[in-house]
Amino acid sequence: MIDKLEFFLALAKEQHFGRAAEECGVTQPTLSAGIKQLEDQLGVMLVLRGSRFQGLTPEGSRVLEWARRIVGDSRTMREEMRAARHGLAGHVRIAAIPTALAMTPRLTTPFHEKHPAVTFSIISRTSIEVLTLLDNFEIDIGITYLDNEPLGRVASVPLYSERYQLITAAGTPYSERKSVTWAEVSTLPLCLLTPDMQNRRIINRHLEEAGVAAHTTLESNSMIVLFSHIRTGKWASIMPLNLTETFGFAEPIRAIPIVEPDASHLVGMVAAHREPHTPMVSALLHEARQLAASLVALR
Structure with missing residues (x-):
């Protein structure tokens, strides 16, 4: 079922069958068939269909919340087993508000020194986009304001x-x-x-x-x-x-x-509200706490 939930997450994000199939690396008929099988398994219609994607049903919106949780847990399990075998390795995706971009080297540089097999991509996004990207598993962590507008359910470290x-x-x-x-x-x-x-x-x-x-x-x-x-x-x-x-x-x-x-x-790091976090995200949150402590010591 995990692969079908992955299809469903991609469709909910892209709101287009063709783009969702491309993101998942499958054909559009394969993606459509997978979502239909998911609907049959759950016994409810998830997607409003016409000549094109027309949105999610109320049941689909609820399943989307479960899909994010289940797929997130599945990815966490796989990453934890990989880290247990080989140590931290892989790619970290960070989205930061423009005013915080200049401080990201203070996070990425010591982290890379400790975990040289880790690579990074850093993009500039609005605070709202940072939270959306976290929800959709498109980034691992965000750097944004913590005290000015609602964050929803996230883990956060003030910086x-x-x-x-x-x-x-x-x-x-x-x-x-x-x-x-x-x-x-x-x-x-x-x-x-x-x-x-x-x-x-x-x-x-x-x-x-x-x-x-x-x-x-x-x-x-x-x-x-x-x-x-x-x-x-x-x-x-x-x-x-x-x-x-x-x-x-x-x-x-x-x-x-x-x-x-x-x-x-207040500006800080945010990660999806999930326990346990992936080993990578846990290590990044720990690095953020160390950075925050060092910034306090410099005041």
Whole structure:
């Protein structure tokens, strides 16, 4: 039944029989037959069918929850047996919010030194996408905000708190100040992350609390794009303190703390809520706890 549940998970994710079959490495008739056999075994219709995929039935939505649990446990068992024989090896898939990407080497580098047979892929995603990817088994861990919007059922390890700074070129308004208020920042031409990013929603909220709105003249989902525009001296931005410390700024860029309020939001690692975790995820959570402890010690 596991292979049929894998088919069903792929179909629920892709919402297209052809793409689901391609992901599973089978033909479309094979995938369709497998899901029909699953329906026969369970005695319920799981998928609304027409000329194309039309969604899941109420029973299908419930079976989807069980499928995620059963398939996740099956994968955990296989990985645990493989790790018992050969040690940790394989590929780790990480999705991180853009403002956390710069700190990922502090996690991956010591982990790779301990487990050299492990490789990584790291992608930038919104906080909502991180949680969706976890649900669909498309990533192993995520790095996202922990305290601002609902996370659902996940295992989490707090890593650090984001604090916000005005990033601007020398010679521009406020560039020589020791601090600046959210209200003052709102008067500048800003380049910010796109509205689908939680960081942007956080910034918008703090500006609203100060009774102002952002004067946003450029948006991007890329931190590199934002940095490039700041350097022109024509734009300023609002970025977390940890990000500016990671990249470092030579002249003529200034990083100025934003106060009234001096806001902070917790960022950490998240993994699917499952016990036991795979050996790989367990080791990553342990590495995250060690990283968090070292960051606390540096404060």
